[in-house]
Amino acid sequence: MTERFSGGGFIDDDVEAYIYDLLPARDDVISEIEKQAIERSIPIIGPAVARVLQQYAVAINARRVFEMGSAIGYSTIWLARAVGPAGKVYYTDGGEENAAEARGYFERAGVMDRIEVLTGNSMELIEQVGGEFDLIFNDVDKHQYPEAFQMALPHLRKGGLFITDNVLWSGRVARGDSDKDTEGVRELNRLIYASSDLHSTILPIRDGLAVCLKL
Numbered sequence: 425m426t427e428r429f430s431g432g433g434f435i436d437d438d439v440e441a442y443i444y445d446l447l448p449a450r451d452d453v454i455s456e457i458e459k460q461a462i463e464r465s466i467p468i469i470g471p472a473v474a475r476v477l478q479q480y481a482v483a484i485n486a487r488r489v490f491e492m493g494s495a496i497g498y499s500t501i502w503l504a505r506a507v508g509p510a511g512k513v514y515y516t517d518g519g520e521e522n523a524a525e526a527r528g529y530f531e532r533a534g535v536m537d538r539i540e541v542l543t544g545n546s547m548e549l550i551e552q553v554g555g556e557f558d559l560i561f562n563d564v565d566k567h568q569y570p571e572a573f574q575m576a577l578p579h580l581r582k583g584g585l586f587i588t589d590n591v592l593w594s595g596r597v598a599r600g601d602s603d604k605d606t607e608g609v610r611e612l613n614r615l616i617y618a619s620s621d622l623h624s625t626i627l628p629i630r631d632g633l634a635v636c637l638k639l
């Protein structure tokens with residue numbers, strides 16, 4: 425299981441395996457989703473990145489969270505546990521089947537009451553839901569990253585976090601690749617460092633995680 429969640433080879437394999445082996449065992453629901461993700465090649469963030477996401481959410485006392493690209497709800501559950509019973513996480517995904525499956529996991533995890541499940545385009549849904557969020561997690565299709573950034577930023581409170589997965593995209597962003605997904609990730613990375621409204625960092629964990637603090 426360790427290898428399947430590890431990322432772009434930015435950390436030596438044995439060192440990355442060491443990190444994953446240190447992670448505490450997950451509960452039955454999270455373990456079941458991890459198993460499904462491996463068997464069905466669903467690209468979830470995995471437990472090492474999930475812990476970073478959850479740690480940041482807890483650190484800023486996040487209560488209102490918007491997720492762009494939630495698939496079968498793995499990252500959603502980690503965020504829902506971070507916001508606590510008074511919090512709210514907006515799950516958004518384009519797939520009705522994903523949403524139905526995610527609902528089942530949310531019920532089993534006991535967090536359904538703090539999650540709103542929305543299907544459609546995350547960039548349209550954030551406009552429809554409106555208001556400000558403490559944390560926005562972006563994991564939509566990679567060519568849409570610049571648009572996700574533009575739509576998300578106005579909805580992030582000052583002191584809030586915009587976090588994006590896969591920002592090293594197996595290293596392709598640093599090399600000559602020019603497909604639309606690589607270009608999308610590369611442009612997002614340019615935007616987050618160019619913005620004077622943000623303090624941004626890239627953590628080279630798994631496939632790269634960008635953490636942007638709104639100033």
Ligand SMILES: C[S@@+](CC[C@H](N)C(=O)[O-])C[C@H]1O[C@@H](n2cnc3c(N)ncnc32)[C@H](O)[C@@H]1O
Nearest residue numbers: 468469493495498499517518545546563564565
């Ligand atoms: C990488 S997966 C998300 C994994 C999830 N964040 C996790 O770690 O558990 C990306 C998901 O985003 C969905 N998606 C991609 N672009 C989208 C968009 N513009 N609006 C809504 N969902 C989108 C895909 O259907 C897919 O289920």
